[in-house]
Amino acid sequence: MPVVPVTGRAWLRVAAVGCIALVVQEGILNGLIVGGAHPDAFLLLAVAAGLVAGPQQGAVIAFVVGLVADLFVLTPFGLSSLVYVLVAFGAGTAASLPGGRAPYGFQMTVALAGGVVGTLLFEGIGALLGQPKLPAHQLVVVAAVVGIANVVLVIPASAALSRAINIGPPRDLGAVSGGSAAR
């Protein structure tokens, strides 16, 4: 996976993508409730950051996204950033594995896994911090809704982040060798 440094202007574009995710989450996705759960645009952005920017820079982007997400919830401040950092690092590490896989299918698989793992991490770390636990079947519903929503939205989210970081659209990971320059 080529590592492309994120420049200062790219950070501004990433912030713009984050603002769009914020508006979409607060204005639309919060009301899109299925079985008592709704999609999580911030977790999706963390997964996309890992896929697009790699584990290191993806984790940094996910950390900032998590801090922003924590401004709009009542859970402990820092909990979302902790979960998103771990999910983005995992997604970025998975994307760094030797490829040959079609990028879209791989991204959707990682997005599904990221949604499920992120939900379980949130519940587990939250329980360690004394947060009340969801009933088991509600947790399954939340993980399923978040995972499926990630699968549906990861392609446009990754494309938006790719353009923001200015590394071009995702390519066949198996055909990419290290050190290729950004477009």
Add this chain to the structure above:
Amino acid sequence: MSTTRRNTSQRLTLAILILLSVTAITLDYRGEASRAIKSVRNGARDAISPVQRVLADVLHPIGDLFSGAVNYGSAVKANEQLRNELGALRRQALENETAERQLQEILTEQNLPYVQNIPQLLAEVISGSSSNFQETFEIDRGTSSGVGVGMPVVAGPGLVGIVVSAGSSTSVVQAITDPDSSFGVSFGTPTSVAVANGHGAGYPLYLANVTADMRVHDGEVVYSSGVTGASLPAGIPVGTVESWQQQGGALTKTVQVRPFADLSGLNYVTVLQWFPAP
């Protein structure tokens, strides 16, 4: 950069970010930093509230349109049922006028809190919960309108939640079904008191501290208790007893209460401008 050095750099970055996150969590649990974080959160919600209001105004009618199209048959049935119930309620209201007048006179003498004497403030729900792990929603009223932390919020026939965070122009309400929600309730004749706990969206409330000798009946109405030190005034309808169980020889009963208010489709709520006693 060699692979080994890159991996080390990645792990170092991960460790630093985890440490920063844990630091943020720790700060949130400390008094002064927690207050600062709460102020920043209120400010962020106030900043985004204009966008939420616009989207709520646009999307509520669209959502209702789709919901109506999909659920037309059940909407017609529900409409007919509601007309019948409204007629029965109107008749009951007329019969209760005399009793109401007498009760008001008694309460005025006794200086007891009663929900219909409490100033009320209408508010629009502009956003649902941002987290799947909390049952909260945001309203378009804040401290500038007289909303304060701890005020009860009702909608339609019953209690929906309590204000847990109040910014200048918006407030966050914790729904009674939130897993962290807990408040005193009363039910039955003679009156019994218990604690109602939320268990998540769509699930009934569970009553704690219901001893074996307390009488419970299915369909019984449960109200906020309003006992000394309670977080709610007395008499707000909460829901009805859906079911109850008692294991053989157990000292307590398990009671489930279905809330009156439909928490899934709230558009407007009423904030009762009442504060719990210090």
